[in-house]
Amino acid sequence: MKLKVVMLSLSVFAYTGFTAQNIQNNPGSNHGNKFEQLGTILPTPNIYRTASGAPGHGYWQNRADYNITAYLDEDKKNLKGSETITYYNNSPDELDYIWLQLDENEHSNIRNAGYGASSVLPSSTTDQQLKATELPVKDNGYGVNLEKVTDASGNPLKYIVNKTMMRIDLPKVLKKGEKLVFTIDWNYNISNRIKMGGRGGYENFPEDGNDLFTMTQWYPRMCVYSDFQGWQNHQFTGRGEFALVFGDFKVSMNVPADHIVGGTGECKNYDQVLTSDQLSRYRKAESANEPIEIVTLDEAKKAEKNHSKQRKTWVFEANNVRDFAWTSSRKFVWDGMQVTIPENNNKVMAMSFYPKESYGLYRKFSTKAVAHTIKTYSEFTIPYPYPVAQSVEASNGMEYPMICFNFGRTEKDGTYSEGTKNGMIGVIIHEVGHNFFPMIINSDERQWAWMDEGLNTFTEYLTEEKWDNKFPSKRGPAWTIVDYMKLPKDQLEPIMSNSENIVQYGPNAYSKPATGLNILRETIMGRELFDKAFKTYAKRWAFKHPEPADLFRTMEDASGEDLDWFWRGWFYGTDPVDIAIDKVTVATPDLETAKAASEKKYQVESPLVNSFEDISKIRNREDKNITFYVDKDKDLQDFYYRYDRGQEKIDTHKEYITKTEASTPLDAKDKEKFKNLTAYQIDFTNKGGLIMPIILEFTFEDGSKSYDKSSAQIWRLNEQKVSKTYYFDKKLVSIQLDPMKETADIDTSNNFWSSTGSNSGTSKFQLFKQKQEAGSVRGGASGKVNPMQASGKKS
Template identity: 80%
Template sequence: MNLKYLIFSLFIPLGISAQDIQNNPKSNHGNKFEQLGTVLPTPNVYRTASGAPGQGYWQNRADYDITAFLDEDKRNLKASETITYFNNSPDDLEYLWLQLDENEQSSVKNAGYQSESTLPKVVTSDGLKATDLPEKDNGYGVNLEKVTDASGRPLKYIVNKTMMRIDLPTVLKKGEKITFKIDWNYNIPDRIKMGGRGGYEFFPEDGNDLYTITQWFPRMCVYSDFKGWQNNQFTGRGEFALVFGNYKVAMNVPADHIVAATGTGKNYEQVLTSAQLARWKQAQNANEPLEIVTLDEAKKAEKSKSKERKIWKFEAENVRDFAWTSSRKFIWDGMKVTIPENNNEVMAMSLYPKEAYGLYRKFSTRAVAHTIKTYSEFSIPYPYPVAQSIEAANGMEYPMICFNYGRTEKDGTYSEGIKNGMIGVIIHEVGHNFFPMIINSDERQWSWMDEGLNTFLEYLTEQKWDNKFPSRRGPAYEIVDYMKLPKDQLEPIMTNSENIVQFGPNAYSKPATGLNILRETIMGRELFDKAFKTYSKRWAFKHPEPADFFRTMNDASAENLDWFWRGWFYGIDPVDISIDKVTVASPDLDSAPKTREVTYTVEKPLQSDFEDISKIRNREDKTITFYTDTDKGSQDFYWRYNRGQEKVDMKKEYKMKMDHFENVPQKEKSKLEKVYAYQIDFSNKGGLVMPIILEFTFEDGSKLNDKSSAQIWRKNEQKVSKTYYFDKKLKSIQLDPMRETADIDTSNNFWGEVPEPTSKFQVFKQKQEGAVRGAANGKINPMQAAGKKN
């Protein structure tokens, strides 16, 4: 999910100090470079010490057959599903857990994770109402109509907020499967007013709705080797842990609606017009986006508001979820994309209302194609037949389909910020097809494993889209403001989603930045890319955990990165390396070497002053014979000397000359007389170790660069020194010149000549003005100023 669109709640951070792992807390070493060891789960037959799935790895599966009826007049969805659940675990299951995510929209059935509230300074009239005590039912959430086995017999169940437990009449044993049915309905919420991921958006100018139907059906929870049932409540933040399976879904919608969904359409011949069907077939061989449903057709459909019905049918194999969208407002375009790594031919498509036409028609499907090709290059080849971007004024991801924003001004122009934001969110949400839709991590527990890894690849993909693309997440310097925050406002990346205060930086930016630092600064691109692809390949269509990622990156690279995982993921210390002092020394080539005379006496016998108990008992034990006592040939001067049989004058003094040096020959002096030594003293003020990267500038204007690995701190994590020898005078030293370590204080990163200020700059206080996402806020955008719309 893209965090540009979330309104963040505040939570109290938990367990920050407990995450600060110190093996040797009172020392200046022995902490930051120690192995994670028992911090990570113990390897077993399911998950190996290398980070790969073990020989006993297993995961359960759920297949779905669903029919749905969209009632546009009542804004209600009525549906029925048949679930076949396969128990591939080694355990017998007495009950099943399912997710009822739509209950989070209910005022009485939600998870109950409240946030604090304070008196507002400004409130809208719609928001000002008396507090309901007790809370009144707002009419939203899942209404269960029937839960039965395959033959129609009722099954016992209980609903706990956003989770539903079904008690099985007989134990579901290892290797067995069960089929059961659920009928339900729910009122579709106004997604713009109520928030959330699914719902409807109403367009008052033409009186139509655009529906995004997500988290809409009772879905199986994951039962795993590492947690058992993942039935943590859905609070609206921590996303989803889901089971792979096959889907057959039929949607009954108004006849003039266009539907897009996870998977491939199976009855386009029945639901499209002959002209649309012909264009659909043509688009499957197009190398640029071709309109399947045109702008004119969408405008006409907006006015028709048909009362007839059509049923759209979709199927998807080996996916973890299913989402769909429906509206008569949709324009639809598409083209074929071939993935080089596996020669998979994919339909890249976009659906969007006329309000987004000026942006989506030009960019969306192209961005979809670019994303799946670039992610395939860096992770695994895209395996699915479809990839789609839907304009729905938000950002959220599902297998083969995602919802994004990007609308023009009414005159068809748009700002550069809206354009780049739209391209960024399309790349991000389409990229989620890989993380977590295929590399299927537990989002409910570890948001960073999908959002952070995906944001990292989003950055790589944005940069390959346009070398001047203004990416906000990925470059190290962009995370500095977050890392500077007081520690009571921070928590480790390894913190559960619900307990994070700064959710965007923690789950998205910091992990993405850390991976970019590994790639660019610590490991190098080639080695990092090989290791990352290994992780992606190992855990495609499986359920990885953090330890699987950490161990695989170590295992596949021969880099011991535990110091990095420990500091960047388990800690909250920032990077702040300081140049404290530079000591300069020049060579003295004319001094005569001094001969040193040492006075000493003869060494005493090399035996312990204290007779230990083993020696005493060995002498007393008459069964023990000593070799040198019986073999006279092994007895020498020192054998006798240790027993006082050889007499040596221990008081007599001897003298020894220490004469190891001589003057440098004259012919070599000219080479050495210009060599200067520079000892640079560094301190680790922030606490997080990182490579020391230096740029040396000399008086003649030339430059040299050097990088010391982070391991330079291993014997002293607080202070280190490094000495360089140069045959020309050094003018200045710049620490971290490319700002690639996320150093939070660059004022202590420079030594040398700093020019005096030659001018003044003005300082003013910023006015406090509200901002609306995607709005121009009264400004004329450059397209309007130039009188152009493209």
């Protein structure tokens, strides 16, 4: 969903599944935390979900097929429906009850989820907004009215409604491999979406007296029963979106005869509901490479003036989808064209529905943006598999299989701002893109908003970039997340948080995960490796129910990159990136001074045998069946054999003098070679806490530049401070850290060093001619004289 209002404050939502806790085994250390593996956090692999991130050989998911009839009463703003659901239990479990979602109850003031928000006195208000508080609360008339719930034979089924969830108790256990057929009849009053908010409802146009209906979450829908959670029956609060089951749909919508209907899937009776001219245009659009108006602007304007009392029934079918949504209005202009997806040669009808208020924008851009989106997403994920992709202008932003609702209206004179144009294109790309995340790669939006919105926003960014190189993307580039990452910790929560508990919903669910994936692609993994791994994830989990661990594990499994440090920091933590250049020490070689011979005093190494006898050694000596090899072979009894047994007497307290040879000075040729060499030691501090690669731009006196990048692993032995030393044969003027702003560093004021700045030190280092012969290590590994040297013996 493309959110325009993202600041909400909600009460705490308890969740006992996947934890967002950033566990650390060594929190008091300067290393060993940020690179700790996620094994203690991720769920244990099993036959359903493997350690590689792929579905296991025991993976299963249940299924629900729907046959629905609906009657839209435009005058009364009421929808009446009847549905027959065939539910297949593919799980290994026996089910004695099932759960369904009654999302329309969220519009009810007495049957909603009850996730209240705090309220304060307004500084100002209007007479329309001000009314006396009613206690007890009176029913506002919205929400689902259940008329009948029966089995296939017409027998009543027992059920209970818990706010936005409905439990049906089964007369007998539904075993593995069995199916359940049942029917629900219901109705509800359709809310004014503009006044009451929400994803579905109607919008009234006072100037011409017409309505535009967006029918979403409009029928009782099966909850997901899964291997990782059981029933996903968390209440619908209006924010956390949906967890849904795949199945086939057949839907019949009875609407006013002058309405045009668009819906999930393909219409099966255009020949009955369209005029002959409209049907002819539709047939032409099926093979057109430019959008053709199927319902023209003139026809839409004419329909607005005459409210038909007749009715028509539109029939749609959709296979292997997780949901069904539709729209209905006499205001619609409708255009379409064919799009071919190269990867699977799928012929797709790209279409748009829009009122005259949007004509100046939607006629030019909408359908082509639909076509561009499904083709580009197909490149980065899987080939688009469905026969239809549709964009509907409805002054909002929300997604469903094969259909989505977007904004984008012109001024009354037909003009529009650049912001409106780009916002419209962006929301169309975003909502059409949701066909892939989560409509096909079917994550649990109710729990993990980022797996839906974040992954889709990232792919939206890739698609916007391929739409126009100058497109002003607001989410995806690293620099766009900086203001959010700067916020105080009490205003932040990890990406791995339940949807209902996020304060800054837009940045947390959309921007930060999208930015993180872009940093992975551009800065950490590289495009080729990332794209292969991301496509692997999409392919593995298409038409299945992935969880976060499935993404994390797949990206590592398919790339050969250990990314646990990145998931831990970016998804489980709230630390920002702030890497600082603390100091640059500039050193030049001393080419004239050779090192003279010197003497040092060392003590002798003590014997390496234990100062006590351990139990194993004692028992081995006492065992008459054991003969020690060095006792049998006298050739093995060297100096240290005797020394360890006290047979060689060395004064370990005496100081022995060792001499080091003088170094060889550089000759004239070498001095010329190194005369311009300068060394630069750059000291970095990790001030923010979130590790990232160190990316440097060097600018030299002659105006030339060079670049270097150290991977994030440079921090593995010290997560707080590291140093890098470079040797250049020309003078540095400046060093710029993260020159392209690709790591989301929140403070760029400490990312720069200048040779004229104050954070510099100077020194010299001695440079000698390296001897070619291999010399012995004086003083031994311990830094002391070895006993053999002290004794003067060699055996």
